[in-house]
Every structure is written in structure tokens, then in C-alpha cells.
Amino acid sequence: MPGLDRQGWHLAPWRREYCIVTTTPSPDRPAGPVIVTVCTSCRAPGTELAEAPGRKLFEAVASAAEGTDCRVRPTQCLSVCKRICSISLSAAGGYTFVFGDLDPDRDAGDVVAMARACAEAPHGFVPWRDRPEAMRRGIIARVPPPDWSPEDGSAPA
């Protein structure tokens, strides 16, 4: 399209800078915000609940998500206790993901980046190659949204 580069950005020559082109939201995107559910009880045996690294991860993710559309909530146990620390990402009309092996001191930014990518992706599906490093390493499950699935069960292209 004239005036746009390959990423859909429009050059405003009088200001010598790029500005984003407003587009109509895709009907394939998740209908609601991406919910980041953080297990606050993930901890090594013998560790007190109040000192659980899962609690620390929750606080780090909540802080990293400030000012974004992501919602962060705590839960006690996602039943993947061998992969501490763990989270899930879910949204109406979007894939649900479960991740583990997260580091509260390192991975909160990757969690929020993944949540934001899910919000923009068709059916909330972010391909493995496009995920932040911690989300590639820690993937446990991906589940299609209840209201969408192709005949052959393939993921969105």
C-alpha cells in the first residue's frame, strides 16, 4: 500500500518519523483482556507459604503489568507443582497457556510480554518462535479456546 512500509507503518515525511496506522481490531483476537494467573503457593518442600517464590513471582508480574491491559490474579496451585514457579494465561476467545520453571527475579517481564502478544494474536495464539525466552523454555500446555478449533486441530497459522 502506498505510503506504508512492510510492517504497516506510515511515514510522516513532514516530521521525519514513523507513526502507527490505526487499524480495525481483528475479529479473531481474544474478546477480553488476557488474565495472568500466578500460583502463589509454588515453593520447595519445607518452605513457608509466606516465603513462597510463587508469591514473589506474583508481585513481580503484577508490578510489570502496571499500565497494561493485562490482569494479574493469584491462585493457590495450578497442579504443576514439579515445575515451580508456574502461571497460566487465558482470555475469552483465546488460547490458554500454562508455563512453569519461571524465575521471580528474572521472568516477570517475559510473562507480561507474552500476555500482551496473546492479546494481539489471532485466537490468542503466539507461535513458539515469537515467544519470549522464558515462555519458550517453560511451556507446559496450550489449549484452544472453547469456541474455536479447525477440523484438523491445527494451531492458527
Ligand code: FES
Ligand atoms: S503449588 Fe504451584 S502449581 Fe502447585
